[in-house]
Amino acid sequence: MRALLAAVLLAALPGAAMAADVDGRSLSVLWGVPFAGILLSIALVPLFAPVFWHHHFGKIAAAWGLAFLLPFAAVFGPAVAGANLVHALLAEYIPFVVLLTALYTVSGGIYIRGNLHGSPALNTGLLALGAVLASVMGTTGASMLLIRPLIRANDNRRHTVHVVVFFIFIVSNAGGSLTPLGDPPLFLGFLKGVDFFWTVAHILPETLFLIGTLLVLFFALDTWLYRHREELLPSDPTPDSRDVRAFGFDGKRNFALLGAVVALVLLSGFWKSPIAFDILGTAVGLPGIVRDVGLVVVTLASLRLTPHKVHQDNQFGWGPMQEVAKLFAGIFLTIIPVIAMLKAGVDGPFGAVVRAVTRPDGSPDPAMYFWATGALSSFLDNAPTYLVFFNTAGGDPAVLMTTLAPTLAAISAGAVFMGANTYIGNAPNMMVKAIAEDRGVKMPSFFGYMLWSCGILVPLFVVMTFIWFR
Numbered sequence: 001m002r003a004l005l006a007a008v009l010l011a012a013l014p015g016a017a018m019a020a021d022v023d024g025r026s027l028s029v030l031w032g033v034p035f036a037g038i039l040l041s042i043a044l045v046p047l048f049a050p051v052f053w054h055h056h057f058g059k060i061a062a063a064w065g066l067a068f069l070l071p072f073a074a075v076f077g078p079a080v081a082g083a084n085l086v087h088a089l090l091a092e093y094i095p096f097v098v099l100l101t102a103l104y105t106v107s108g109g110i111y112i113r114g115n116l117h118g119s120p121a122l123n124t125g126l127l128a129l130g131a132v133l134a135s136v137m138g139t140t141g142a143s144m145l146l147i148r149p150l151i152r153a154n155d156n157r158r159h160t161v162h163v164v165v166f167f168i169f170i171v172s173n174a175g176g177s178l179t180p181l182g183d184p185p186l187f188l189g190f191l192k193g194v195d196f197f198w199t200v201a202h203i204l205p206e207t208l209f210l211i212g213t214l215l216v217l218f219f220a221l222d223t224w225l226y227r228h229r230e231e232l233l234p235s236d237p238t239p240d241s242r243d244v245r246a247f248g249f250d251g252k253r254n255f256a257l258l259g260a261v262v263a264l265v266l267l268s269g270f271w272k273s274p275i276a277f278d279i280l281g282t283a284v285g286l287p288g289i290v291r292d293v294g295l296v297v298v299t300l301a302s303l304r305l306t307p308h309k310v311h312q313d314n315q316f317g318w319g320p321m322q323e324v325a326k327l328f329a330g331i332f333l334t335i336i337p338v339i340a341m342l343k344a345g346v347d348g349p350f351g352a353v354v355r356a357v358t359r360p361d362g363s364p365d366p367a368m369y370f371w372a373t374g375a376l377s378s379f380l381d382n383a384p385t386y387l388v389f390f391n392t393a394g395g396d397p398a399v400l401m402t403t404l405a406p407t408l409a410a411i412s413a414g415a416v417f418m419g420a421n422t423y424i425g426n427a428p429n430m431m432v433k434a435i436a437e438d439r440g441v442k443m444p445s446f447f448g449y450m451l452w453s454c455g456i457l458v459p460l461f462v463v464m465t466f467i468w469f470r
Helices: 002-012 029-048 050-076 078-108 120-153 161-170 184-192 198-202 204-229 253-270 286-305 308-313 319-343 351-356 366-379 382-392 405-420 427-438 446-468
Strands: 111-113 248-250 276-279 282-285
Touching: 029 050, 029 319, 050 078, 050 319, 078 120, 078 184, 078 253, 078 282, 078 286, 078 319, 111 120, 111 308, 120 161, 120 204, 120 253, 120 427, 161 204, 161 427, 161 446, 184 382, 184 405, 198 204, 198 405, 204 405, 204 446, 248 308, 253 286, 282 286, 319 382, 319 427, 351 366, 366 382, 366 405, 366 446, 382 405, 405 446
Parallel strands: none
Antiparallel strands: 111 248, 276 282
């Protein structure tokens, strides 16, 4: 894979600067097969061949990437292929992965010690705290920080599945809806030019409604189970739960590093510099370079300053981050022709999709965007899904933030909120499920989890549609 990419780049060097964007109107829908293939692989292979997926997901992603890149270079020439590849890497993939790595590393360097006792009030408080933290340190960071102490707090209760399910709803998804730091789709929008504080200004009521309602429902369910169905175990059953040290935090230096991550992202959004470097047709601005280099420094500093015992207590490892990095390399590569076809609008191969989310007068329908984005985010991955519908709506951030603000709000809410509908809708969902099962929680199956989400989340989404997305 590396050799192929290098060959394409080298061949593209002489003419890359003159390579024009591909006209999506001239493309066949078959160019979207590799993109659909990698997303379906992510959705289905872990369910039917988990061992194979665990050992070969990187090869599967590379195979789909090659299935697009080789024919694309052959048909349109190495210059066009190289220019599009460089743009996907420098403008989207590298900033995306660098931020996720920084948040993952910093959160993995903070350990919440002490064994709390999982009363309904405490559990609800931890979920509310996680919802707030998710928009500050990302749904991945907040999930990895709080899921273990939450499980420890409930280790003497028999009914704990609902605790983890609501944790996925609130902390791993809905809580990350207010800033680009919160969830990958919003960070992609930020990279495309959406203002940092745009989402908090435009979908705050929806977020408060969803999280507030979920917290009330959880408190009622947890209280009923605690009082009427719970049989408290006489002693803490898990080795982790025997930690009787006073409540507190280990690895506190990472809080300062977390502040540095926030500052770097904010800086790149507010700092307007005329300095930019043209790399094979892609303009790379100085603020973005400073942000990404700074995030790498923060990541290395966290690894250097965090005591080994903290990583050991947190069971910190690179497996989840490696999976995300490899899969998204394939996603960002294969999505290139899909975006070009969507940008062609009703005249392109995906004209039917554009017409489905468009009213008869030609204006976008926020309700259709909300449900179309959400439906795909439920079964594929919410980050590329957001990108697809962002471009379907025109892809111009200035227009989407103003004239088409209801449409962008619907896309943002659909991608973030409905990523909770299945285990595969958002990366932290699977991480939380794996950790819970490792700690002895009997999590529902893929379709069992969907019974929870369809029974609780979908009715709330219907209410939200009539209130905000008509």
